[in-house]
Every structure is written in structure tokens, then in C-alpha cells.
Amino acid sequence: MSIDTLRADFPILARQVHGKALVYLDNAATTHKPYSVTDRIVAFYENENAGINRSLHALADEAGTAYEAAREAVRAYLNAHSSSEIVFTSGTTESINLIAATFGEAFVREGDEIVVTAMEHHANLVPWQRLCNKTGAVLRVVPIDESGVLRLDSLEELINGRTRLVTVTHVSNVTGIVNPVSEITAMAHARDVPVLIDGAQAIAHHAIDVAALDCDFYVFSGHKIYSAAGIGVLYGKHHWLDSLPPHHSGGGMVTSVSLEHSHFERAPLRFEPGTRNVAGAVSLEAALEYVMALGMEEITSHEGALLRRLEEGLREMKGTTVHGEADRRCCSLSFNLDAAHPADVGMVLDKLGIAVRTGTHCAQPYVDAIAGKATIRASVALYNTRKDIDKLLDGIERAAVILR
Amino acid sequence: MDLSQEHIITEMQAREDWMDKYEYLISLGEQLRPMDPALVSEDTAIGGCQSHVWIAAETINGRMRFQGDSDAKITRGILAVVLSIVDGRSPADVAGMDFICLRKIGLSSSLSPSRAEGLAAIISRVRELGARSSSE
Structure with missing residues (x-):
């Protein structure tokens, strides 16, 4: 073309x-939208709009089907194992905050360590600073060399028995430098430490295969890859997502509720309370289709x-x-x-x-x-x-x- | 250099190309009275601009005298225009200044608070200094 x-x-x-x-x-701030994306949003509101996962009527069913089809499209795009590993969020920032809050609640205690890098966007730095301040955990920072590149030799030294998570950006939003995230993941996994990759600046520019990367979490925003703003993705390996407590709570993320107790849905619904951004999800599907058609x-x-x-x-x-x-x-x-x-x-x-x-x-x-x-x-x-x-x-x- | 409002408006309107307007604004910034280094501080700094901006004022015999500076050239020029509008006026005049003339020179489209030149933040500080002086 x-x-x-x-x-x-x-x-x-x-x-x-x-x-x-x-x-x-x-474009690192936000990308523009092709007609196929804006047309899909309009078509959704003109033909399918409904609250999903609650009502039994036809529109709710169609909207729910469209939402799950979008989830499956994201799964296929990322080459994730199962669509239950795809959580829809509002964007990268919410995805990282969700993990900082829930992973922190489940696994991070005083004296534990979180490894970040000196290259991060504030969205992948400030949530971890706050988690450390709250729990008494320690933030360890992988330094950069004079070329602005991460020093992997330091990463090797920073990971120890108290390290709970390594979190790193796939691509710098400042210099565009691409980090060797496969290598970083392998280094962390060799010490049984899970890895979160911030894919905000990679998703629209680079093929992403979470199975090949073997990362534990991968996050991105739809608006950086030609979809509407307000929709984003948290990919998490199934066993991790299922081991995390809910973040925000409310309707749609519970199996039963009494006045005293609630039982929570499994992932991904556990992390998706409230009325969902279905238009955003289907716009993301349209955007991914657009990108795939070009290659x-x-x-x-x-x-x-x-x-x-x-x-x-x-x-x-x-x-x-x-x-x-x-x-x-x-x-x-x-x-x-x-x-x-x-x-x-x-x-x-x-x-x-x-x-x-x-x-x-x-x-x-x-x-x-x-x-x-x-x-x-x-x-x-x-x-x-x-x-x-x-x-x-x-x-x-x-x-x-x-x-x- | 003539720093009267009328003159600035005429000069800006005479230039169609924004590159020429910017060159003129930069020349105005170069004419801005140097700020007393002792006045360059956290107290006089204005947040909300991508460049550093400082504004200080004192009131002598009921008239406000302004000093200001910026580390960016175009912003310093814009600052020179704003200060030329209010310099020598009474605190009450400064506090209530509408700055409509900025529209005549094409700067009002930059009034959004997030704009790099921080014009909205500059205007808000100037009015605040006027209000503070008139309540003293």
C-alpha cells in the first residue's frame, strides 16, 4: 500500500x-485514529451498546460477545496462552498501579526489594516508590551508562533473595532505546523473580510475543496503537493473576455477596469491576486488525x-x-x-x-x-x-x- | 525601543509570518530591563511553564514597577509584552487588567494553562501581585 x-x-x-x-x-504521546477505529466506535454505540455480563437481553449479549471477541483479539496479538490472561484496564498507568497494589498486597513485605530502572516513565516508577514507602520494601534501581543504555551487569548484582519483582520498560519514551527484555526476563527468572514489562512505547512499533518473551506481566495503552484512549491491557500469566487479590471492588467482579462477605471472580473478571469500556475494547480490536493488515x-x-x-x-x-x-x-x-x-x-x-x-x-x-x-x-x-x-x-x- | 502597547500591536500586526513575529518578540525580550539577581528566587518563580519564569513587583507612589526574566527567549519576549502593559499602573488597574490587547497580537490562542509559554500562568501572577499590593 x-x-x-x-x-x-x-x-x-x-x-x-x-x-x-x-x-x-x-506519536509517543498519542497516535491518531484510522476510520476503521472511529467507525467501529460509532457502530458500537449505534447498534450494540449495553452493560455487559449482567442482563439477559439481546443487546447485552451482543455487547458482551463483542467485548470477549476483543479480549481474544488481544490474546492472539500478544500470543498469550489464554484470553483469561488479558485484563482490560484504562491504560498502562492503571495496569501498573493495579499490579503495584495487588502484587504488593500479596507478596511484598518490609525488607523485600523491587528492581526498577533509571530509564522508566514516571508511571513505572512512582507506583513502586509508593509501594516501598507503604510496605518498608526497598527500591533498587538499575543504572544507565553514558550512552543512556541500561547496565545489565548491574541488574545481575541487584537481584537477590529479597527481590520480589523486576519491572522495566520495553522501549524508552525519551530516547527510543530498545531494552533487551528477553535477556532481562531470563536473568530474573534464573533467580525465580517475576518480570513486568511496560510496553507502552513498544506496542505500536514492534511485534510482541509474550510467550516468547516469557515475561510475567506485559502492559500497554490502546491509544498508543491507534485505538481510542481509556482502554488498556494488563497481560499476566494465569498463575500470577489468579494469585492476586482484587484491586478495585464493586459489581461484576464477585460470584456471591452477603452483607458481611464477598467471593471474588477469577481473573480476568476479578480485576474488571464496574461498567466496562466496551467501545474502547472493540476500538482496540479494530486498531490491532488495522496494524496486522499492514504487517x-x-x-x-x-x-x-x-x-x-x-x-x-x-x-x-x-x-x-x-x-x-x-x-x-x-x-x-x-x-x-x-x-x-x-x-x-x-x-x-x-x-x-x-x-x-x-x-x-x-x-x-x-x-x-x-x-x-x-x-x-x-x-x-x-x-x-x-x-x-x-x-x-x-x-x-x-x-x-x-x-x- | 518603543515598548508602548500601541507600538507593539502595530509591529506585531505588520508581521504576517510567525517567524517574523517571534523574531520581534525575541528582540523585545532582549530589551527587557535586567532583573535584580537578588529577586530571582522560589518566591518570584512561576510554575506551569516549561521554561523558568520569574516576576517581581514593587509599588512606588501608588504605581507598580515590574521586573521579570525567563531562560527561554520567546517567553522572555512575551513577558516583556505583558509587563509593558502593566508597568507604571496602579495596583487596582493591574489586578483587574483584562489583557485583551494580547488577542490583537495573536497570543490569546496561547492562553491555555498547559501551553509551553505559560502565558496564562504569567497573567495570573501579574494580577495576583496587583491584588496583593492593592490590599496592602
Whole structure:
């Protein structure tokens, strides 16, 4: 399929901002939606809308069937063993908080240790800090080297008999550096420690096979892979999910309730109280179908070429710094114009129609370590083009002149 | 350089391209009276901006005199425009200032609190300083 045909699937890409054609390079924040996703949401509300898992009427049955079909689609996409290993949440943040709360309640005690990394988004750092503060457990941090890459030799030393969990991002939301999560999982498993992988920045850019990774938990948000916001996934190996207590409680997650006691459903329903976001789930299914139709290998290679072009262009340009060194990047690249404040650069690019992110990207410790200040981040998706990258490079050159 | 409101509006409106407007704003920022280093502190810092912004004011003979600075050039220029509007006015005037003229120079679309330039946070602090001075 040609890139122009594909771009026509995403109506927002035809927009103008400040009188200029939109160049959207903030895909690590959120991605745009193809017609097939928005059409599916509209079709759901026009034809199937109902509260699921309670009523016996036809609409409830159809909506419930659609919801479970979406769960099965996610299972197939991740190559999970069973759809009971797929919990629908509101997104990555809720998925991680759910595990921090329930795994913490079941398995983490004073003096135990949780291993995180210096590369994490706040969503995979702050919940573990809070858990440690609450329980008296200790947070151990895998450091990075001067290239911004995780030091696996340190991970080996950090895992010990008190380690309860290793949690790591698959891909950095700042530098796009891809972590060797298979190797990390194998290292942790060799010491019988389970592993959680934050897949927020990998899911739309990389084929994910949880069976091959052998990780215990994998989490991501739908809106990063072209679906509606407000739907996300927690994959957990069956024996782990079944050993965890409920997080939020209410209707739909119980088998029987008296005024004194409740018996809880098994996973995944145990973790899905309240009225479910069925429209979100079916939009995620439509998004996964869209991605599969294009082929993840094609997407990975197309986006990789764009990032390489951007990195080359930036490295050729005088007075710029690209942050992090790695053979493989995914989605994101962070850089600075040495003489300019990133907020100024962001404002100039905005008026040229170019959307990037500036700041510390909800990963302050990592950004402080690799850049020492806020950065500019460009992040690509399947619909970006070589022209988008060239416009960004031109825009940066213009910003350098104006902000000299 | 003429920092009167009318002049700034004329100059901004004369420039169609935003790159030219930004260059003009940056030049205004360069003209901003340097802030007394002793006034650069947590107390004068404004949150909600991606860049650092500081604003201080004192009231002499019923007129407010402002000082401000930012580590970002465009933000410093925007700050210069805002301070040129309120500098020398009475505390009550400053507290009630509507800043409608910012719309005339195309900056009002940036009033959302989350915008990088933090214009909304700057305006809110300036009004607060006016209100504080008028209640003293």
C-alpha cells in the first residue's frame, strides 16, 4: 500500500495548523485514529451498546460477545496462552498501579526489594516508590551508562533473595532505546523473580510475543496503537493473576455477596469491576486488525528508516545533540539545539505546523541523567513520511537561526 | 525601543509570518530591563511553564514597577509584552487588567494553562501581585 493511500485512512493528517500542513511527530504521546477505529466506535454505540455480563437481553449479549471477541483479539496479538490472561484496564498507568497494589498486597513485605530502572516513565516508577514507602520494601534501581543504555551487569548484582519483582520498560519514551527484555526476563527468572514489562512505547512499533518473551506481566495503552484512549491491557500469566487479590471492588467482579462477605471472580473478571469500556475494547480490536493488515514487520522497518534519517540529519547539523547511543531505536528520538531552550524550539516548530514534545517527558530522572535539561522529542508512527522528517529538519534549522 | 502597547500591536500586526513575529518578540525580550539577581528566587518563580519564569513587583507612589526574566527567549519576549502593559499602573488597574490587547497580537490562542509559554500562568501572577499590593 502506498503511504498516501494509508494516510487517507487518518483524516486528522489532512488538517492544517497555523496555516501550515500538519506534521505530527508526537506519536509517543498519542497516535491518531484510522476510520476503521472511529467507525467501529460509532457502530458500537449505534447498534450494540449495553452493560455487559449482567442482563439477559439481546443487546447485552451482543455487547458482551463483542467485548470477549476483543479480549481474544488481544490474546492472539500478544500470543498469550489464554484470553483469561488479558485484563482490560484504562491504560498502562492503571495496569501498573493495579499490579503495584495487588502484587504488593500479596507478596511484598518490609525488607523485600523491587528492581526498577533509571530509564522508566514516571508511571513505572512512582507506583513502586509508593509501594516501598507503604510496605518498608526497598527500591533498587538499575543504572544507565553514558550512552543512556541500561547496565545489565548491574541488574545481575541487584537481584537477590529479597527481590520480589523486576519491572522495566520495553522501549524508552525519551530516547527510543530498545531494552533487551528477553535477556532481562531470563536473568530474573534464573533467580525465580517475576518480570513486568511496560510496553507502552513498544506496542505500536514492534511485534510482541509474550510467550516468547516469557515475561510475567506485559502492559500497554490502546491509544498508543491507534485505538481510542481509556482502554488498556494488563497481560499476566494465569498463575500470577489468579494469585492476586482484587484491586478495585464493586459489581461484576464477585460470584456471591452477603452483607458481611464477598467471593471474588477469577481473573480476568476479578480485576474488571464496574461498567466496562466496551467501545474502547472493540476500538482496540479494530486498531490491532488495522496494524496486522499492514504487517508489523513493514511498520517496524518503515519507522526505523525514518528515525535513522532523522538521527543522521541531526548529527550532520552543527550545534545539535542527539541523546543516547543505540543500535536500535523505536518510535522516539530526543535531541537539543545546544544554544536554544527546548520550549522556544517547540514554539517555533508549532507555528511551522510541526508537533513535537518538549520537556522532561514524564521521565525526569532519565532526562536529567542523559541531557541535564529538558529535551525535544520527535516520535514517529506508521503514517509518517520521509517528507515529515525533512520538514522537521528544516524547521530545526529555521529555529536555530531565529533563536541564535 | 518603543515598548508602548500601541507600538507593539502595530509591529506585531505588520508581521504576517510567525517567524517574523517571534523574531520581534525575541528582540523585545532582549530589551527587557535586567532583573535584580537578588529577586530571582522560589518566591518570584512561576510554575506551569516549561521554561523558568520569574516576576517581581514593587509599588512606588501608588504605581507598580515590574521586573521579570525567563531562560527561554520567546517567553522572555512575551513577558516583556505583558509587563509593558502593566508597568507604571496602579495596583487596582493591574489586578483587574483584562489583557485583551494580547488577542490583537495573536497570543490569546496561547492562553491555555498547559501551553509551553505559560502565558496564562504569567497573567495570573501579574494580577495576583496587583491584588496583593492593592490590599496592602
